[in-house]
Amino acid sequence: MSGATTTPDHDRQTVETGRPAPGAPPTSRKGGRARYQGMVLIAVCCLALGGVFVRVSEVGPVATGAYRSLFATPMLLAVSVAMARRSPEARAADGKKAAGARRGTRMTGRDRALIVLGGLFLAGDLCLWNISFLYTSLAEANLLANLVPFIIAPLAFFLWGDRLPWKLVLPAVLALGGLYVLVILGTGLNPTHLRGDLLALATAVFYALFLVVAKGLRDRHEATRIMATLSLVCAVACFAVAGFLGEKIWPTSAQGWLLLIGLAITSQVFGQTLMAHAVKFLPLQLAALFVLLQPVAAAVYGFFLFDQRLSLVQIGGIVLLLISIYWAKNLLEGSK
Template structure:
């Protein structure tokens, strides 16, 4: 919701954005609302998974997202990746798995949480595919407002069915909400949506694997956590995989 509020002035006070919003077709509205539904479903599934499994397990499973992207890109957008790109993808994914494997859980309730995380990875990939398709003809701000706004609506409905509180939070929590909206959504998700006009979902998904490297480095400097030999090996694999993937030609599209 906060991300939508932050973006609204850029929609309301920009003539081109307002005009584009008014001229949207039913199909564009439909895909915009559908993207919001997928984004909301991802958040629900992801946070629900953490009730049953560890963050490490969820992180390992989410690293499978590039595989969803490659398969989906092949069938939906006729993208053809080189062998080097596929090998780079697998190397980077294996690096993320190496980092999180020591804390990975796959038994009892954890298995249910792992399944939810797996579905969440597939759902967010579907969201990116919709964004990739819609952004070909729709500007960033109108699309983001529709997507985030509808996502907030769907999440609000879900929260109401769960009898969750909408207002009873501390000032610190409210500031956390605003921080997440600005940093994670505006500076994160919205930048991805902007890039999807020119890049494929697979490229975006692969770049997200770099977050694992950043997390380990920040934990080292900010939280004084040591980087184990296993984590170091995983970071090296991710770096090698990403480098190999990004050095490959942009995915070809079969006519």
């Protein structure tokens, strides 16, 4: 994801919590906003590197995703431990009562089953997304995986009977138009390119399913510890799929290992952490706009590193999709 990621990033989810810090003086918010905007831009550039690492990795695309999830697990556990050791004052400022309620919730058998299910959905997201990079451009793979808002709404309707937000009809129609321009007109139904775009679209479905499962778990249990467990399940599943597909799993050089470590550091440490922190201090509309710069950054990487050129028709489809996703995010977040 988002990208597909091991934590609800983004670019496809953390923006939903983006609000100015409560209680902060207006002057301090204004003075610090440029710093948080810089953080988001760095995060976007780091997250967009995911496809670059997949293309240059010594191991297969699914195996690369497996290592990303595996290396993310200790990072998330370290964040969880650090949060648990924060001062009482910091915990109180961040909602001590709610955190205590989550810590006191016991892990049930149903929760464990949901963790396994969520990890499998995350693995499906990561497997499909990483494979899509081999068939379509980095820009399209990043963009199509961001169509989660249009999938979450019908899922909530069928699973919980939530009222369908009919205000999404217009942005959804615009998104369909963008898909037609990008995938049908832009590629001329080239089988290889079309396969990559369809894989990226399927990525959005799996990530939406993952978010549905993960939401309830994070409401009842400490978020980073849950995400660490989900990432571990995801890594095991991805290794199994990589073995089934006959991919090369073990890097044969120091450079191969460094690339995998670099993927984990850029996407997880810098990308996810900076994004999750910075969007909380930015207005929703601004945060959503910055997050949608990820496909743009991916397009720049694809052009300079892999000579991936987009036609004017494809650029037009991308613009339509970016507008529709930004529109949908703002409508959904404004109704909360």
